[in-house]
Amino acid sequence: MASVGATDLIEKYLEYVRVEKRLAARTVELYALDLQKLSSFAAKVPVALPDVKNNHIRRWVAQMHSGGRSGRGIALILSGWRGFYTWLGRQGLVASNPVQDVRSPKAPKPLPKALAVDDAVQFADFQSDDDAWLEARDAAMVELLYGSGLRVGELVGLDVVASTTARGWVDMQAAEAHVLGKGSKRRTAPVGKVALQALERWLQLRGPSGTQTAAPVAATQADAASALFTGRNGTRLTAQSVWQRLKRRSLMAGMATPVHPHMLRHSFASHMLQSSGDLRAVQELLGHANITTTQVYTRLDFQHLAKAYDAAHPRAKLGRKKNREDAP
Structure with a gap:
């Protein structure tokens, strides 16, 4: 097989995966396209396929990546x-595999999804047609998630009152939420006036046992009864339940995309950064151990600035108009 050309080598390999490995026809088609690309790269060097080296593969990976792949x-x-x-x-045509230790470029981490300021305020101000008990609870949860940037785990871990066993609580007098964050690290987050008002409404309706009725709480539910946010039966609300409630609420509010708890935390961080520009302060408010974790929000902030530029700056408008006129 030493004298076999690139096309014949590829055809023989495709026959092997089709017959002996019994791969699906679509998979074989994709392999054929990938090997045609390999052959095209090699022909431009030029280098025979069995003579391709590790540095060739790395160069072609870089070319594909820079080309947008x-x-x-x-x-x-x-x-x-x-x-x-x-x-x-296995055919004895290469001494080593030139692709063996080559890895693809890491995909950039997607930006966290954040609501626009107007959308976030619209969502926080929305009042559903649920009964007063559910509406008061869900409104208070939204205010804490967006107004204080809490994680959903921190939210559901809140108790009604402070204690030695509480994972977290809200000090209404000091307007502070004390939470247990990632890595069992405690932090204090400010609670705004609107969130305090929402919490007061919820606590008035919550009842001493956390249930929607005055039914007594079983001994096994003693810990759940201390939870700030509970379900109708008095048990501590789960993170999954919060996700479901926010999704439902966002649909009822007519939001363009379903809202989840972390989206409200992202919105809190992005909007704080847009207004203050103080990255260190936002880091402290979010409870990030490393400033690089917080820096992702600077990218969100730049997107906000770029959109404002496109909408307002005369040169940006002229550029778009010119591009439209130049278009075929």
């Missing part, structure tokens, strides 16, 4: 190439 797409291509060279090794 995603990290996931490159990883799939490399997987196909790696299998091809493994097969060539």
Whole structure:
């Protein structure tokens, strides 16, 4: 097989995966496309497929990445190439696999989703047609998530009153939420006036046992009865329940996208940064151990500034108009 050309090598390999490995027809088609790309890269060097080296593969990965190919797409291509060279090794045509230690570029972390300021305020101000008990509870949860930037785990861990066993509580007099965050680290978050008012309404309706009725609480529910946010039966509300309630509330409020607890935390951070520009303060408010975790919100802030520029600056408008006129 030493004198076999690139096309013949690829065809023989595809026959192997089709017949002996019994791969699906669609998978074989994708392998064929990936190997055609490999052959095209090699022809431009030029270098025969069995003579491809590790530095060739790395160069081609860089070219694909700079051309806009995603990290996931490159990883799939490399997987196909790696299998091809493994097969060539079994045929005695290559001494080592040039793709073996090559990895695709890491995909950039997606930006956290945050609501626009107007959308966040609209959502926080929304009043559902649920009964007063449910509406008061859900409104208080939204205010704490958006107004104080709490994590959903911190929210459901809040107790009505402070104690030695409480994971967290709200000091109404000091307007502070004391929470147990990631890594069992405690922090204090400010609670705004609107959130305090929402909490007062909820506490008036919550009842001493946390249930919607005056029914006594069983001994096994003693811990749950101390929870600030409870379900109708008096048990501590779970994170999953909060997700479900916010999703339902956002649909009722006519939001463009379903709202989840972390989206409100992201919105809190983004809007604080837009208004103050104080990254260190936002870090403290969020309870981030590392400033680099908080810096992702500077990207959100730049998106906000870029949109404002596009909408308001005369040169931005002229540029868009010119582009439209130049378009075919």
